[in-house]
Amino acid sequence: MTREFPKGFLWGTATAAHQVEGNNIHSDWWEWEKIPGKIKKNERSGIACDHWGRFEVDLSLMRELGVNAYRFSIEWAKIEPREGEMNDEAIRHYQNVVRLLLGAGIEPLITLHHFTSPRWWAERGLWAAPGAATAFCGYAKLVYREIAAECTRFTTVNEPLVHLGGAYVLGLTPPEKKGFLNLKAPLVGMLECHRDAYWALHADAAERGRKIDIGMAHHVRVFDPKRRWNPVDILTAGALDRAFNWTLPDALETGKLRMKIPGLVNIDLEIPGLARTQDSFGLNYYSRDLVTLGFKDGRLEPVLSPKSGRPTNDLGWELYPEGFLRSLRRVHERYPRLSVLVTENGIADHADRNRSEFIREHVDTLSAAVSEGIPVTGYLYWSLLDNFEWIEGFDPRFGLVEMDYRDLSRKPRPSFYKYRDLIRAHAPSP
Numbered sequence: 292m293t294r295e296f297p298k299g300f301l302w303g304t305a306t307a308a309h310q311v312e313g314n315n316i317h318s319d320w321w322e323w324e325k326i327p328g329k330i331k332k333n334e335r336s337g338i339a340c341d342h343w344g345r346f347e348v349d350l351s352l353m354r355e356l357g358v359n360a361y362r363f364s365i366e367w368a369k370i371e372p373r374e375g376e377m378n379d380e381a382i383r384h385y386q387n388v389v390r391l392l393l394g395a396g397i398e399p400l401i402t403l404h405h406f407t408s409p410r411w412w413a414e415r416g417l418w419a420a421p422g423a424a425t426a427f428c429g430y431a432k433l434v435y436r437e438i439a440a441e442c443t444r445f446t447t448v449n450e451p452l453v454h455l456g457g458a459y460v461l462g463l464t465p466p467e468k469k470g471f472l473n474l475k476a477p478l479v480g481m482l483e484c485h486r487d488a489y490w491a492l493h494a495d496a497a498e499r500g501r502k503i504d505i506g507m508a509h510h511v512r513v514f515d516p517k518r519r520w521n522p523v524d525i526l527t528a529g530a531l532d533r534a535f536n537w538t539l540p541d542a543l544e545t546g547k548l549r550m551k552i553p554g555l556v557n558i559d560l561e562i563p564g565l566a567r568t569q570d571s572f573g574l575n576y577y578s579r580d581l582v583t584l585g586f587k588d589g590r591l592e593p594v595l596s597p598k599s600g601r602p603t604n605d606l607g608w609e610l611y612p613e614g615f616l617r618s619l620r621r622v623h624e625r626y627p628r629l630s631v632l633v634t635e636n637g638i639a640d641h642a643d644r645n646r647s648e649f650i651r652e653h654v655d656t657l658s659a660a661v662s663e664g665i666p667v668t669g670y671l672y673w674s675l676l677d678n679f680e681w682i683e684g685f686d687p688r689f690g691l692v693e694m695d696y697r698d699l700s701r702k703p704r705p706s707f708y709k710y711r712d713l714i715r716a717h718a719p720s721p
């Protein structure tokens with residue numbers, strides 16, 4: 292099915308620095324990964340894919356794929372390894388990346404924070420550190436002025452609630468805090484960081500006579516009741532949906548931070564200057580969860596269960612393209628003024644058995660959304676390369692390009708060529 296996508300539609304792929312670049316030695320994760328038991332098989336990010344050293348190889352792959360956009364993150368820990376000390380080599384590296392992408396006709400889409408932080412900042416308390424917003428905003432301005440003044444689209448924070456949920460509620464990632472009570476301070480701090488960076492970058496861009504687009508990349512999951520007619524499951528799924536999916540984008544629209552899950556969390560406050568600090572909606576869509584209520588550590592909590600009987604990816608996530616359309620519709624209904632950029636969508640599929648079909652189904656879904664009038668501006672497949680999947684280590688294979696980690700060689704999978712053909716088929720006629 293070939294439907295028209297809007298002129299200038301972005302077709303691309305996405306990566307994140309820590310997952311692909313290698314040697315993120317000044318980051319909080321680098322030290323934490325050394326602790327046995329934190330990452331599956333005790334793997335460490337190490338040299339990862341050496342995307343840092345082999346960027347030009349990966350750029351050739353992007354050219355072969357025919358993309359016109361590439362989403363990647365800049366690593367703050369490499370730019371500012373010690374507080375106030377900027378690393379010129381890192382700045383030059385990213386300048387080169389942007390220059391090469393622009394030269395290849397590939398729009399650089401820049402993420403400022405994708406899960407990892409400089410260790411000095413983490414030691415001071417990450418988002419909740421005193422002066423956190425000043426530090427983050429200083430970094431953001433430096434990136435804009437020194438590296439990305441020619442770029443148009445920025446994501447301040449990737450998947451804010453996945454990041455904070457893992458780090459402050461579930462205690463799975465650094466700094467490993469457990470319990471909802473820990474969430475409020477870093478959440479407020481993060482929103483202040485975002486707000487200050489949003490206004491500062493817009494001011495810088497305006498001075499240069501440029502218009503830029505700034506937002507966050509929100510991980511939206513579908514939460515359905517496990518037992519469709521069970522009122523407890525329905526209420527629990529609804530509470531989770533509101534808390535996980537809409538707390539952050541609502542806050543960026545209204546300036547009001549409200550999160551309520553009965554018995555677990557109740558946050559309600561206003562953050563001055565936060566309203567209307569997203570210019571578009573960055574949507575990361577992967578899957579859905581079926582929800583029920585169960586006992587965990589002696590208390591009633593939402594329990595997620597993947598058992599729908601439908602096929603799953605290698606991580607056990609249900610393949611559910613219908614949820615993509617449902618999510619796109621909900622985003623549009625909730626924020627009609629915003630266009631939507633699909634900042635991530637992908638599948639862990641080591642055998643590459645389902646990836647081509649996965650992409651085709653999701654792109655078809657996207658074109659259905661476009662026909663309904665949902666203003667979608669682009670689709671970025673996660674990920675260009677296999678990479679370091681956080682606590683899961685290197686096992687999950689999300690890449691269009693297969694990595695051989697023994698010699699760091701790259702091999703495009705069949706789905707790479709299928710995605711290339713699909714991009715070609717959808718390319719706007721000249």
Ligand code: IFM
Nearest residue numbers: 307310450575635673680
């Ligand atoms: O690898 C991650 C990425 O860092 C954030 N979004 C989801 C991806 C797959 O789990």
